Amino acid sequence: MKPALKLTIPSDRMERLHYVKRIFPDARGDDLKGEWAGGRSNALAKLNNVDAVAYGRNRNFLNGSVTHLSPYLRYGCLTLNETFAAIKGKFGLTAENLLMQLAWRDYWRQVWFTRGNAIYSEMEPPKVALGYARLTDAVRQGETGLPCMDAFIGDLLGTGYVHNHARMWLASYIVHHLKIDWREAADWFEAHLLDGDIASNHLSWQWVASTFSSKPYYFNKENLARYTGENYCADCTAVCPFDASYETLQARLFTQPASADAKRYPLKPLPMNAASMHKAVAVYVHDEMLSPNNSVLNQPFPKIFVFDPQLHGDWPLNRLQFVMDCLSEMMHVEVWVGDTYDVLLQRNVGELITQATPNARVKQALTPFLTKWQPVDKLVDAEMSDKRLQRFSRYWDKAAPLLLGT
Ligand SMILES: Cc1cc2nc3c(=O)[nH]c(=O)nc-3n(C[C@H](O)[C@H](O)[C@H](O)COP(=O)(O)OP(=O)(O)OC[C@H]3O[C@@H](n4cnc5c(N)ncnc54)[C@H](O)[C@@H]3O)c2cc1C
Missing domain, CATH: 1.10.579.10 (DNA Cyclobutane Dipyrimidine Photolyase, subunit A, domain 3)
Structure with missing residues (x-):
């Protein structure tokens, strides 16, 4: 592994896109297209352009008025709650269709939080025979x-x-x-x-x-x-x-009978590092909290983001460029490329504060550090261990009255 490197992100966008290519020469795929520039300011502009009424009419058409908010929600440029509140505030119940789609995201995330790595395996036996051929x-x-x-x-x-x-x-x-x-x-x-x-x-x-x-x-x-x-x-x-x-x-x-068993896909264990003996406290910024408005960043400690091959090694170029756009707005965050453990030891870190995540890889990377996980936004507090909530429709039956007041 190469030694960790602290980055200075260019403020000029074109320069920044090229910079990412130089830092990650092996990243595959095309450059990030202009429409998808990352960061909270672009996210807010997209949110402002949402037409929830047209969305309700035509979202299933490929040329329908979809929002393109997904990457901004994925990396935390916008929280799900603020997005939901902004759309509901502007459009009221005429936005029900779009609000329900946002709830799908909440639902899947809550399943991930509750079931962890089980979501990589079949959650239930298939209802029809599936094939298991290799991807061609x-x-x-x-x-x-x-x-x-x-x-x-x-x-x-x-x-x-x-x-x-x-x-x-x-x-x-x-x-x-x-x-x-x-x-x-x-x-x-x-x-x-x-x-x-x-x-x-x-x-x-x-x-x-x-x-x-x-x-x-x-x-x-x-x-x-x-x-x-x-x-x-x-x-x-x-x-x-x-x-x-x-x-x-x-x-x-569906000619064959369905299997009675759910197929399991064991995950490869990641290497473990020894506990840090250092004392310094830092805020660990992971890839779901890329907004200067994230409240975890209010803590008076150094804030550190690491492009780590264990976490981001297979990311395409456009995703790396999107994330670098986001980080360019987060003035007080140190950005590194290297191994998370090495970077944090180099900064004498023993304790971390970060936002809770269901991502087991992130959790494992932080195991050597005493970590305080700050709660993350969810739309509703659903009892996800309740078997009845293994379908979105039942989650929505419970969530809709709370969220929409219907
Ligand atoms: C096979 C498959 C894979 C998918 N993989 C991803 C993924 O990796 N990341 C991802 O964010 N979404 C994924 N989705 C869900 C959905 O397709 C995308 O969120 C949506 O197309 C993003 O475009 P948009 O922002 O214009 O969506 P819009 O239709 O404008 O919806 C607004 C927002 O609602 C949420 N949303 C809408 N539909 C869904 C849904 N079915 N499930 C969860 N959230 C939803 C998203 O956050 C989206 O940004 C996947 C769906 C399928 C069928």
């Missing part, structure tokens, strides 16, 4: 021969943003038509997303697969053609695997 190069490179799926993969590899409906179609195609192992596909997908988030991603793949839902998600050509405005279907010459009724697709896709 054709999928990885967007060369499946289906213009729609290849375009969605092109979005993923090019910008890191894929519309929610396209994520569902693509995941369903990969899991139920190609019979690929959802877990390998979910890892691959998450690693390319700008908003890559273990809870929203892996649990959505499980929802599609039927290992965290009561039935598999699949779709037909009519559905895809309608919500894409015929964009891909009009000139498509491929043999369309989706061109059938739901009954025919069901009979075609």
Whole structure:
């Protein structure tokens, strides 16, 4: 491992983008596209532009009025609570549809907090037979021969943003038509997303697969053609695997009996470091708390963010650039690249204050330090260990009256 390096982030944006490339010469993928510049000021501008009424009408269309808020929520530029309150304050109950989508994010996160690394494995036995084939190069490179799926993969590899409906179609195609192992596909997908988030991603793949839902998600050509405005279907010459009724697709896709067991995917243990003997206190800034407004930063101690290969080593270039944009607004945060443990020892740190996270990798990186975890925003205090809350609809039955006052 190279020695830790303290960074000086250029204030000029173009210079900053190039700087990230120099610091991370091996990062894969394209530069961050202009529309996606990171940071709280850009997040607030996006929030200000939200049209929740149009969203309610057309969010399922690929050209619908979706918000593009996901990376800003993922890295903590905006909290879920302030976003929810701002949208509810501006639009009232006409924003119900969008407010419910924000609650999906809350729900998946609360499941991750409660179930931890279990979300990497099948949460329940699948309701239909799943295949466990390896992810193919054709999928990885967007060369499946289906213009729609290849375009969605092109979005993923090019910008890191894929519309929610396209994520569902693509995941369903990969899991139920190609019979690929959802877990390998979910890892691959998450690693390319700008908003890559273990809870929203892996649990959505499980929802599609039927290992965290009561039935598999699949779709037909009519559905895809309608919500894409015929964009891909009009000139498509491929043999369309989706061109059938739901009954025919069901009979075609799910011929084998479902397994009675949930498949487990053991995680590789990470190396452990010895406890720090130092005394200094610091605020550890992780990648879910990238806002100058984060209240944990009010503590009168040095604030330290580390680009650590153990945590961020497989991140694409655009994600690293997005995070560097965010950090450029956080004046008093020291930014390092290297091993978290080495950096904190170099700064004589023995105690840390940070924001709670369900991310086991972050928790493990901080094990050698006495760490105070500050509570993080959630929309509602749901009793997630209650088995009945293993479905979003039941969580929403409880949450909606509290959140919407209905
Ligand atoms: C297979 C698959 C993988 C996904 N992976 C991720 C991921 O890694 N990171 C991620 O943030 N979202 C993920 N999602 C959820 C959703 O697709 C994205 O949050 C959404 O498309 C982001 O675009 P937007 O901000 O324009 O969303 P909008 O439609 O404008 O929604 C506003 C916000 O609500 C939240 N939201 C909306 N739909 C969902 C949902 N189904 N689940 C959770 N939160 C939701 C997001 O925070 C989003 O920013 C995934 C969905 C699927 C089907």
